[in-house]
Amino acid sequence: MTISIPYGRSWMTMTSPLYDRYLRAQKRRQRLIWLARLALLAGFLLLWEFAARWKWVDSMLTSKPSQLWTSFRELAMEGSLFHHLWITGQETLVGIAVSMAIGSLAAVLFWWSTFASKVLDPYMVVLNALPKVALGPIFFIWLGDHYSVYGMAVAISVIVTIIMIESGFKEISRTKLKLMESFGATKLQMLGMVLLPASVPHLIATLKVNVGLTLVGVIMGEFLSSKAGLGYLIIYGGQVFQMNLVMVSIALLALLSVALYGLVNLLERYARKKYHHEA
Structure with a gap:
C-alpha cells in the first residue's frame, strides 16, 4: 500500500x-x-x-547451431544477408501500415453506416475464408514481382484487421454514445471523442495480430515472386540444398518477429501511460 x-x-x-x-x-x-x-x-x-x-x-538435413553461426558470420561479412533482412523488414512494415490504415477506415465506415455493414458483411466472411495464396499469381500479373509481395501481405491481414476493429467498436458502451447523441453531438464528434480513444486497446491488439499475419503474407509473396528477402533466401537455399542458408533465414525471421512485437509492446506501454495520464 x-x-x-x-x-x-x-x-x-x-x-x-x-x-x-x-x-x-x-x-x-x-x-x-x-x-x-x-x-x-x-x-x-x-x-x-x-x-x-x-x-x-542427419546434420545435412537439419544443420546444427554451430554451423548456423558459421554460416551467419560468412553471410554477414558478404553483406547480402542484412540486405535481404532489410527488404523483408521494410515490406512487413509497409504491409502493416497499409493494412491498419485500410482496416481502420473500413471499420469506421461500417460503424458509420449500418446499411453498408449489413451489405458487405457476407463478402467479408467469404474473403476471410478465401485461401489468400490463390491470389499470388493474380497479384504477380497485376502488380509485378516487387509490388505483388505488398499485395499478398495486405490481402492476408486486412480482412482480419477490419473484423477485429469493427468488433472492438461494437464493444464500446452504447450508453456513452447515446448520451453524446442526446446532447446533440454529431457522428464525427462521437467518433473522435469517444469511439477512437476507447478503442485504443482493441487497435493495439489488432496490431499485434497484424504483425504475424503481415509477415506471413510477405514471406508467401517472396516465395512466389520476389528476387530478394528472407523468403527468397529460404526458397533458394532449399533449391540448392543449402540447409544452413534456410535455417539462418528462419532464425532471422524469428528475430524480426521478436523485434516487431517489441515495438508494438513499446507502443502499447506509451498508449497506456498517455491514457492514464489523460484520465
Whole structure:
C-alpha cells in the first residue's frame, strides 16, 4: 500500500512493508520467468547440437547451431544477408501500415453506416475464408514481382484487421454514445471523442495480430515472386540444398518477429501511460 503524506511544501511517499515484500516477490518472479525462457532456449539449442554431433539426426538435413553461426558470420561479412533482412523488414512494415490504415477506415465506415455493414458483411466472411495464396499469381500479373509481395501481405491481414476493429467498436458502451447523441453531438464528434480513444486497446491488439499475419503474407509473396528477402533466401537455399542458408533465414525471421512485437509492446506501454495520464 502506498501512502502520501505532506512534508514541508512537498509530499513524501511511503509504502508498507507488506507491499514492499509483494513488489520484491513480483520482481523475483519476473526474473525467474526470464531465466526459465533462456534456459528453455539454451536447452533446445544444446539438444539440437548434440543430436547432430552424435548422429541422432542427419546434420545435412537439419544443420546444427554451430554451423548456423558459421554460416551467419560468412553471410554477414558478404553483406547480402542484412540486405535481404532489410527488404523483408521494410515490406512487413509497409504491409502493416497499409493494412491498419485500410482496416481502420473500413471499420469506421461500417460503424458509420449500418446499411453498408449489413451489405458487405457476407463478402467479408467469404474473403476471410478465401485461401489468400490463390491470389499470388493474380497479384504477380497485376502488380509485378516487387509490388505483388505488398499485395499478398495486405490481402492476408486486412480482412482480419477490419473484423477485429469493427468488433472492438461494437464493444464500446452504447450508453456513452447515446448520451453524446442526446446532447446533440454529431457522428464525427462521437467518433473522435469517444469511439477512437476507447478503442485504443482493441487497435493495439489488432496490431499485434497484424504483425504475424503481415509477415506471413510477405514471406508467401517472396516465395512466389520476389528476387530478394528472407523468403527468397529460404526458397533458394532449399533449391540448392543449402540447409544452413534456410535455417539462418528462419532464425532471422524469428528475430524480426521478436523485434516487431517489441515495438508494438513499446507502443502499447506509451498508449497506456498517455491514457492514464489523460484520465
